[in-house]
Amino acid sequence: MLRRRITTARSIFSTIFRINSSNSHYAASYSTSFLFDDTQIQFKESVAQFAAENIAPHASKIDHTNYFPKEVNLWKSMGEFNLHGITAPEEYGGLGLGYLYHCIAMEEISRASGSVGLSYGAHSNLCINQLVRNGNHAQKQKYLPQLISGDHVGALAMSEPNSGSDVVSMKCKADRVDGGYVLNGNKMWCTNGPVAQTLVVYAKTDITAGSKGITAFIIEKGMPGFSTAQKLDKLGMRGSDTCELVFENCFVPEENVLGKEGKGVYVMMSGLDLERLVLAAGPVGIMQSCLDVVLPYVRQREQFGRPIGEFQFIQGKVADMYTSLQSSRSYVYSVARDCDNGKVDSKDCAGVILCAAERATQVALQAIQCLGGNGYVNEYPTGRLLRDAKLYEIGAGTSEIRRMIIGRDLFKEQ
């Protein structure tokens, strides 16, 4: 059973006010009941409380130091709270639930810390969910339990230094040898790369066959020939470790092929749809976090003898922030519900993250503006919220690629 940890000194008052920061956490809770049933609301509130007490207090330091906290293992805490295997079958330790629940968890964790949210999304969706969807029983049995418990961290690598948006042009080779394959090449922008024990990696088994030459592999940390290069020093999402992966004659056994040889592109593209959906809950959480900071501030901060929240310009900004949040949130959860019912539409999966990410950057900019000079100071979280939000316009397919997917699809439709 999980015990809550008191993050401030063990005094009676900190027991009453369990949350370390001011009461801003509950100062801005919105009616989201039009989107969720009672159980989902219960879950959302439960994760929100867990995240506020166990993740949010570390958020600032994670950003500052570019590391996850050393005094507590967040992967394990989230694992004990059953957050990793939401979409995984119960027989491997998962909850056997759908993307709606996964998005709820992603939103609330992102609300507490964008970096933890991104790493959590990469671990639970990019790695765990891909294994769930494409792995055979032996693979799932071998890798899922420890990933779901949080003992192991998962990652996924498809991009390369020279293959980002044009991911199908990847050059990392997988040459067939006796008993398996030998991988040579580099992967870039791998979230959780430095700390992951299990990685899903895409490589070309047939360089001449274009997209049909891609195969997905399961790589383990420690496999000879596999190493990680320097951790990247990023603008935002600091602490969510990202690095380059290096493969030098790395032997991967036959049984670690995920899906079928040459069928990697289907694993990748179908995975990308669901990745975009779940990650879209990330910017939604960041937007909520912006309002959590801005609302108490504009109620308290006075100029010209009144709280600045009484002035129309501020009210206009706050209204825009609120409607951006609610509309993105509605879109994300509606699409999540569709995906849970088996209706996965690439346009909408790309659409939700396109919409939520771009809105989140704007909301974060307005959050800084509402706080004025204080918003420009790193003592307040608004700067971090902006830097974290910006990532979502780039990762999981840039906004440009997302627009291309949607526009191209609409053009083709009769």
Add this chain to the structure above:
Amino acid sequence: MKIMVTIKRVIDYAVKIRVKPDKTGVVTQNVKMSMNPFCEIALEEALRIKESGLASEVIAVSMGPSQSIDTLRTGLAMGADRGIHVEANDSLYPLSVAKILKKLVEIEKPGLLILGKQMIAGLLNWPQGTFASKVVLDKEKQVVTVDREVDDGIETLSLNLPAVITTDLRLNQPRYATLPNIMKAKSKPIKKYTPEELNVEIKSDLEIVEVTEPPKRKSGVIVSSVDELIDKLKNEANVI
């Protein structure tokens, strides 16, 4: 042995309470409601006793409008085995709650009643340990040892079962309701009663005259001499 725990739906502890303009009460419309933190602590203690093998089931009881069922569901998600909802749409004053609770105790016959803050022991004629900061149950001897937080320090009482215990913040740290338990809670039974079915007449025995905010703290005053201090203590503060 069964343990009964009462849990109450109240304004969330983190919300800033505002008094209604007509001074008849506090604003509860559109305000976030949650389980009373003391009730959470009471439920946690009951669950721990059950998990150590000393009790067979934990029953959560809530009295109030239909939204109290949400609070019961949270209690079930934390680990209570079943719930009882006593439907009452008007405010229930402590004596009415005690009378209803007495009837439920007569029906369920628990060995321990663990509550947040509620008077009941007098009606049941049971021993009670209030402000409990530590609870140790000896099932064989049918005795519960309770450490109480009192002004002078800690008082230890030994109570024969059945007994009433009310909680103090230091008793324990309540657990979260995790998703698998939230799912399991959906199938746990909640029995509904009305005060009429329990033969309890709800009379409001108190009349609320006025609700106001506590006076704002006045800023301190720096005195210029000991004489002035004594003068103020004597004539303004009236403490000497």
